[in-house]
Amino acid sequence: MLRPLLAVLMLGSATLAVGQRAAPSALVDATKATTRTPANVARDRYRHPVETLAFFGVKPTDTVVEIWPSGGWYTEILAPYLAAHGSFYAAGPTAKALATVTAKQAAAPAAYRTMHLATFPAPAASTDAPAAVPAASAPPAVPAGSADVVLTFRNVHNWRFGKTDQTQAAFDQMFAMLKPGGTLGLVEHRLPETAVGIEEARSGYMKQSSVIGFATKAGFRLVGESKVNANPRDTHDYAKGVWTLPPSYIEGDADRARYTAIGESDRMTLKFVKPA
Structure with missing residues (x-):
């Protein structure tokens, strides 16, 4: 459902008021x-x-890292937003995983002029570390303490149920790349805390308490929660998980009208800070 924007003109400068932001x-x-x-x-x-x-x-002068941009949905917005005065890292596990955003950069170099590629997770410090060691040709890691904002959209469940559970390592590394006082902005498919019989992560959904737990253990402090991406129509209980809903429609035409009416998933939107 389209949410109306609360637009106001302030002191002659064009701004949009979004809630109190x-x-x-x-x-x-x-x-x-x-x-x-x-x-x-x-x-x-x-x-x-x-x-x-x-x-x-997120300000247009910030150094921003987008973790695992996949098809580049948010990259298409962040790159031109930061092109004039900011800096932007698209961080993925391998250069191949970043091929889609690399192609976007090649097609529109002016809009992507400040975009750099980075490896995330960073190379493992030892063979016992949960993060996989990338190939020698992979991009460098984001420098520690360099980012104003780190953003990740619907990725936590992927770290949780991969070949190895990389969730805590991911949060630890995001914490390390931020400047003191920097922001971690996170959106993830939300599994209700009271849900029964739905497997966290493998369903594509995560409980908010689990996400906050990983972030807190890494050193982050939760400073805000928004309902902007919540969807009360989402029942969360699909046999094939969140991918049943649009845009994936993993069930094909089966009950497609029902899933279209539900819309995209119910999502948590959390803002954390790295304490100064």
Whole structure:
């Protein structure tokens, strides 16, 4: 469902008020970039990029890291937003995993002029570390203490049920790459705390308490929660997990109208800080 933006003109400068957060006009402009994929633009009504990034406080002058950008949905917004005055890292497990965003950069170099590739998880310190050692050709890791903001969208469940559980290592590394006082902005499919008979992570959903637990253990402090990406129509109890809902529609045409009416998943939107 499309959420209305609360727009106000303040002191002659174009801004959008999102709740109590002010979104720079440059952020709104970035969502209108002609380099965005039309299919991605169509999902704005589910993913609320202006409200979400404004809640996280992302500024156009920031150094921002996007963890595991996959198809580059948010990358298409972040890259032009940061192109003039910021710096942007797209961080993935291998260069191959970043091929989609690399292709976007090649197609629109001006919009992606400050985007750098980085490896995440970083190379393991020892053979006992849970993070896989990337190939020698992989991009470098994000420098420690260099980022103002780290963002990750719907990735925690992937770290949780991979070949090895890399969740805590992921949060530890995100903590390390941030400057003191820096922000971790996280969106994830939300499994209700009272849910019974639904396997966390393998369903694609995570309990909010679990996510907060990993973040807190890494050293983060939770400073805010937004309901902007919540979806009360999501029942969370699908045999094939969250991928039953759009945009995946893993069941094909079976009950497609029902899943379309539900929309995309119920999601937590959490803001953490690295204490100064």
